[in-house]
Amino acid sequence: MSSVNRFIQFNNETINAKHMIQLEQLARALSRSPYLTLTVRKLMEFRPKEGAISISHFWKHRDSDIEKKGQLSDLYxxxxxxxxxxxxxxxxxxxxxVNHLPIREFALQLAMSAEEFRLSNLIRHQRPGTETAFVVREDVYSIFHEQQMTVNFNKGFISDSLFSFLYIALRKGSHITLLVDEYPIYFKRILSKWQFVFDSKSTADSCQICLDILYALEEELTKDLTHTFVSLHENLQETVYEDKNKRQIEQENSDNSPSSESIEEMFRTWHRENKKQQGPHLEFELTKGNKGKINDGRIEEGDESNEIDNEGTGTSTSNKKSKQLGEVNGKTDKKRTKQSGERFGDEHQNVTFEEKKINLRTDSNVKENIGIIRLQQKPLVKAFTKEIRKRIDQKQESKRTRLSKGRLTPNLTSLITDQRPKPFYKKNNPSLPMDAVFGLLVDSSASMIDKMEETKKAVLLFHDVLRNLGIRHDIVSYFEDAYEASENEQPNTFLFCHQVEDGVKDHSEAIFSLDAHEDNRDGLAIRWMAERLYSRSEKHKFILFFSDGEPSAYGYAANGIIDTAEAVIEVEKKGIHILHLFLSSEEPVEEQLQLFQMMFGSKTATAKNVDEFTTQTLRLLRRMLYLVVK
Known part of the structure; x- marks a missing residue:
């Protein structure tokens, strides 16, 4: 199963997608930065180039309450x-x-530790509700550093042991002196300087305290840290200032007011730069120029009067592969690809996609197979259609009576008994087509190859039921071309077996032309289908989603689960109902069930074997259509 930005390649843990989405939304609210993304890394990190922050993996494999509060403390x-x-x-x-010091890494991590202590106290004062999270954080980290202090000292890693000692000193106070009786005397000596961290009011104050400690340790400590305890500073690139003389001016932040040269501003700067790099940059058409010609390897000097031999068209991320020319059977074939951009989410910025009808198979046995399968499914389709129509009829009265005009009722006593008689009635009009539209998404990744035949039967059942009920629907197969995907472009394809514009036409042959391809980008497919349905006028809109595993595509394995869960939430906010059917050829394991519950919540069902595909499809259709006729 997939995890978020694995820092260990063999780590095969699943993540709680809904919890991560909640944390990300909280991070955006606290930072007031709607573009911010959240991931899990080995240690807390800032990654301004990516517009991301990372909470620590340190809290994993602990009690659930400790894990949640620890992650919240990271986020705060x-x-x-x-x-x-x-x-x-x-x-x-x-x-x-500190750049010239032999213990440079110790110096940098120590300053970050001092700042963590100062800022945690500041946050507690501003937001009292964070107190419990920070209490849990300090208790767990204090135990961790007590263990590390002893282990590292015994191994001869004195700098690492001293770092842990100073961390505990801020949390345990005088109790720490009892732990270091057998340690070097300078451990206790520098406490007199370290205790000023309690009075630190700014980053400059914390840095000055650390400098005083480093000068006191200049002759005592010669070997740098062996382990990394803090990595917050690693991606904080130096800011470029217009006036370098300003860097010599000491700023006083005693009032704890936000710094104008803050991490927030650095992230915004990177975000603005990234936004500038998007769009139709470097798009051009060469219609004239001064370039010289090359004849027999000789370069001729450029001349404006030269005639044009060739025209070239530039490309950018906004129109990449919008026009691709290729020779097919001696004819020029144009591919109409579209750029995903921002409308389908940050994970799909470089996706290009093509929408086209599926190529029909020429196999002569297809029609015969369809006939046999339809004969087998006919009782199911007939019974289901009858059930839905009966449920509709129960919601309607057979005729409307006591009307001023219409057909004359056989019982005319009301002409005598009523002061204003209404002896007419009207029959109800035949029931109109149900006010609903469906979109069926079929995962066509490579892993579907052993399930595709049974999937076709389930899709055909879906198609026939909706045709009998007169309900418009899309049937779309989707996949990503894994062989052509790169960092700059990930080509995806949406193949139509049936479109809403086709009404009740029979496209069973197109359904039986479905095939397995390469990868699946589920979040993109859900948002794409939702965009199609959202523009429709029908009152009830549904997406039925068939897949056999977690999303997997180029650069998508790490965040695919979270992105799909976010897509589900976004779609439901638009008033579109979504249901997921997990297609499995064998009994699903608990880990798989939990994964799909993370992504789809209670709106997921499981087919325990290929024989259940059709029955589960009917069950989901019943669940959806009952919402229409209730």
Missing amino acids: LLTAGFWRYFDLSAWNRYKEE
Whole structure:
């Protein structure tokens, strides 16, 4: 199963997609940055180039309450603390001061530890509701560093042991002196300088305290950290200032006001730059130029009077592969591809997609197979259609009586007994087609190859039932071309077996032309189908989603689960109902069931073997249509 940005390649853990989405929304709210994304890494990180922050994997495999509160404490520190109250100018000056030291990494991580303590106290004061999360954080990390202090000292990693000692000193106070009786004397000596962190009011204050400690340790400590305890500083690139003399000015942040040179501003700067790089840049058409010609390897000097031999068209991310020319049987074939851009989510910025009708198979046995399968399914289709029509009729009265005009009722006593008699009635008009539209998405990834035949039967059943009920619907197969996918472009294809515009036409041959291809980008497919249905006028809109596994595509394995869960939430907010059927050729394991519940919540069903595909399809259709006729 997939995990979020695995820092260990063999780590095969699943994530709680709904919980991650909630944390990401909280991060965006606290930072007031709607573009911010959240991932899980080994340690807390800022990644401004990607517009992302990362909480630590440290909290995994713990009690569920500790895990949630620990992750919240990471989030509070990143978005409510470092985001606005960490001064990048003071940090850059500190980096210059410690660059020449043999214990440079110790110096950088120590300053970050001091800032974490200062900012956690600031957040607690501003937001009292965060107190419980920080209490859990300090308890767990204190136990961790007590263990690390002893282990690292015994191994001879003195810098690592000292770092853990100083971390505990801020949380345990005088209790720490009992732990270091057998340690070097300078462990206790530098506590007199370290205790000033309690009074630190700014990043500059924390950095100055760390500098004082480093100078005191200059002759004592010669070997740098062996382990990495903090990685927040690794992606904080130095900001470029218009006036470099400003860097020499000491800023006083005693009022804890947000720094103008903050991580928030750095993220916004990167975000603005990324936005500028999108769009129709470098699009051009060469219709004249001064370039010289090349004749027999000789270069001729350019001349404006030269005639044009060739025309070239430039491309960019906005129109990439919008026109692709290829020779097919001696004829020029144009592919009409579209750019996903931002409308289908951040994970699909570089996706190009093509919409086309499926190519029909020429196999002579197809029609015969369809006839046999329809004969087998006929009782199911007939019974189901009858059930739905009966349910519709129960909601309607057979005729409307006591009308001023219409047909004369046989019982005319009301002419005598009523002061204003209404002896007429009208029969109800024949029931109109149900006010609903369906979109069926069929995962056509390579893993579907052993399930495709049974899937076709289920899709045919879906098609026949909706045709009998006069309900318009889409049937679309989707996949990504894994062989052509790259970092700059991921080509996807949507193949129509049946379109809403086709009404009740029979497209059974198109359904039986379905085939397995390569990868599946589920979040994209759901948003794409939702866009089609959202523009329709029908009152009830449904997406039925057939798949046999988790999403998998180029650069999508890490965040595919979260992106699909987000797509489901977005679609339901638009008033479109979505149901998922997990197609499995064998009994699904608990881990698989939990994965799909994360993505689809209660709106997922499971076919335990291929024989259940059709019966589960009917069950889901019944569930959907009951919403229409209730």
